[in-house]
Amino acid sequence: MMLTSLVTCIDSIQFDSLDIYKVKFNTADPLALCNEFKKHQACLSAEVNVVSLTKNSSFYNTTSDLMNAVSKINYYNYQWNIENSLYPLFDINVLDAWEISKGQNVKVAIIDDGVDLDHEDLQANLLEGYDVTDGKIGGDTHGGYIAPSNHGTYCAGVIGALDNDLGVVGVAPSAKIIPIRKEYFDGEYSISKTDWIIKGLQKAYQLGADVISCSWHMYDSYVGACDLALNEVVANGRKGKGSVLVFSSANINEKENNTNHVKYPASSIQTISVGSIDKNGIRSDFSCYGIGLDVVAPGRSIPTTVPGDAYQTLFSGTSAACPHVAGVAALMLSVNPNLTYDEVREIICRTAVKLPDYTFVNASSSNPYGKWNEEVGYGLVDATAAVFSAMAKKNSISGPSSICREETYTIDGLPDGAEVQWIATVPRRLPHEDPIFAIPLLVKEGQGTSTVTFEQGHYKGSIIIGNTKPYVGEAVISAKITYGSASVTLTKDVYVQTTEHPEIAVSLYPKPDIDVDSSMITHPGIGGGSTGNLVLSNMASYEFSCANLEGHEDFQWTFVASNGTQVKDGRSVIVNHPAKGTLVVTLRHKDGCPDAAIATETYTVMGLRLLATNPASGSAEMQVVWDATPEGGTGAMSLSAVPTIPYEGEYEIELWDLLRGRLMVVEGEGGYTQFPLGGIPSGNYVLRLVIDGQQMDSLPLTVR
């Protein structure tokens, strides 16, 4: 079928990754045409454009609602949604949030039937909007309302009425509002279309809306084209962080059966769904509920703006509840514009107040943000808690990740009046014997403030009182920040290092990494551990280990050589071919403070001497001399011909293969002895001089 012959393109809507074409068709079977389009690989969806007709769909716009609409007084005392003097638990708790932000630098798009662009209590907050109703139906092209439409002006007042002495005050009175008109009133019906809704979302996105408030629902439980547009806004809005989509859960229509469920798009997983409560904390009887409901907000008898510089006090419906949450989202993004849409949604849900008349059940895969109730979702939106959590997401506890004796930690950017309670605990994952008795860190000073100094705590190895010892290991620093009625807790994982040397004897035993019988030969270059001459060869590998440290497993070795520093963990470690020069070896507990080393030793690394080339032959002339202090009775051996005082007595020179043990013994007398080399295979050797029971080893020698 040639599809192009059956349709005429009449409009297109462009998103970052989507193109939506509106085409007019000339066929009696549009569903078959849709299926033909869907066969094309690039086609994500094809569906018939739908006109929706809404008549008295909400609980507003009645004559009695406007009884206060003409007198210019301040309606703050009627705004139970802002400050509920009778039942303080059931307002949105926004007063403390306003001490932090009133929504500066945030744009909220209201996709509705337009807003009174000249309203005295809105005008200063209004940005240029847009009319997506195919342009000019009814007149205004900048998102203005067309009388008698007023729903958008109602919603605008709840979100962003100015904080002045006039009329009402919005939840985010410093946020900017982008009015987008997606429907018009024909005298009997509010008329809208699927493509207008999609274009409304596109315009909100293009105009940089951070939050999009939508107090309406659609005719079906899923509209593919709309869902793709929602996805685009969530994925790419706010430069990839996602525009925040807030929808009313919808009102129950008494004329239809089974309509109390949350309607689309509020039911979509891509939106924040808002139901309504009354001033006594009970779900409004009109508020749709069930699967998909996220939170509730005040939605009955809400004072707000009315077109024509007027006000009313009876705006009711989930339409009135939705803008409260949009306003709270604006406050949150004002204090932390880096929050992603998912983070905003999670914070709003997690900080919601659990209403006392409802039983909340544990989180599940479909309700992952805490306890949930079918009628009121995660609970009543809490502006201060949400804003504070948003701010806390930006903040963190700054300070070192390991503590040695004491350290200072700080939280920057807290508002005046915030109080911080610091505590350190043992991570739950650690299998401590008696974790209840462990106090890993103690507050030394600064409790209650944003800067604290912790010092090393202690734990008890058993419940016996007095059997305490300094705490060493993982710890979690928690800072519970309280601001007004809201609180949030920040945590930081740290490690408490040991400050004490263990009471054990430690020696360093570097040895070649070959299996030698230590009862037969001492380790070359090291005459009896740390008391030896501490000379190593650059051609050999050495195993460093520590003895007598049972019960202490976590060691850290630091090797500082002329060519750099190596750090190795373990009870014994291998060092291959240390660089010539000085090698400083330090052993410490891995969790020890830098100044709490167990042992430090300094070695001299020398080049390995060549005994002969392979195959070895002939002989080497050995010269045995007294060293500079012969009175000490200590012999010295040298292969060089730089004698000082020739030794005149008897001695033995032994050749030790580091793998196979002693290979050869040559008896000598006097200062010079010929040592036969023939037949010595390639390998590493040591010559040992034995005089009167005393012995001294040469540097490692090699045949290669």
Add this chain to the structure above:
Amino acid sequence: MRRISLFFVFVLIALFAWAQVPATWHKVEGKYLIQHKKINSNKISDNINCITENSVSYQISSDMTEMELELLKNDTSVDFISDVYISNGIEYALTNELLIISEKK
């Protein structure tokens, strides 16, 4: 055995069909949406010629008789007439337009 199998297939198909139609649509008898022609300009968008529909207007007629309906169908200013349904508390009508969504290349 075969009858039992067919019965289960039937039940499965019925369940599937039910799950696919979560919203109940009811036709509103005698009510029609009339779309009037007001196409008035052209534009080019992404290499596709599009006729911009600047001022579509809609008319909702209730309790129309068959004769009135026939008269409207012959009216040259009328672009499209569609039945009105109700679902989720909203009355709606299909148009003679499709929304085709494609991935941007």
